[in-house]
Amino acid sequence: GAGVSQSPSNKVTEKGKDVELRCDPISGHTALYWYRQSLGQGLEFLIYFQGNSAPDKSGLPSDRFSAERTGGSVSTLTIQRTQQEDSAVYLCASSLVATPAQQPQHFGDGTRLSIL
């Protein structure tokens, strides 16, 4: 499809394991964002990539979280040594340009992560 694709759609894992979440943005979109939504909370900004620039990592909650974006397209969000509080829906969004006045973000359907 033409939208933002995230995989897996659901992930259940044991506490302490590492997980990788994948995001395929819309082709040609240079800006990519990761958010997470914990139960009863709004979307929490995690990290933002714009083209080949260094990512804005200011929203990452701890050093267990990292993300990369290969070739300016696909992005993976990695959570190491998962904790129960990491349980949330992780959403990826992309936009054609980073300036919101020019283009709103298009969201994927998210990955629901459950840590046992």
Place this chain on the structure above:
Amino acid sequence: DQQVKQNSPSLSVQEGRISILNCDYTNSMFDYFLWYKKYPAEGPTFLISISSIKDKNEDGRFTVFLNKSAKHLSLHIVPSQPGDSAVYFCAASAQNQFYFGTGTSLTVIP
């Protein structure tokens, strides 16, 4: 600290009537505001936006109002339709970072 707040977690409205969803923010540096709509098990979809230099933007049944002095924005949907039933998030941006509220679940009763 929550910079964007939606204080009403839910709202029920009769079909055909007006739905008013409210949002408050604290950061005067926000320069752009957006509303997103979210259905269960789907990602949010963009609905309407407004620049901080405007006080109103209208798109069909949807109108967003911005009151900068009160740091308040609202989304009006009129007439409301059952298909509008969803969770609505307001968001604000500054320097390409986005801050979202916790959402308001709207139910439009047929």
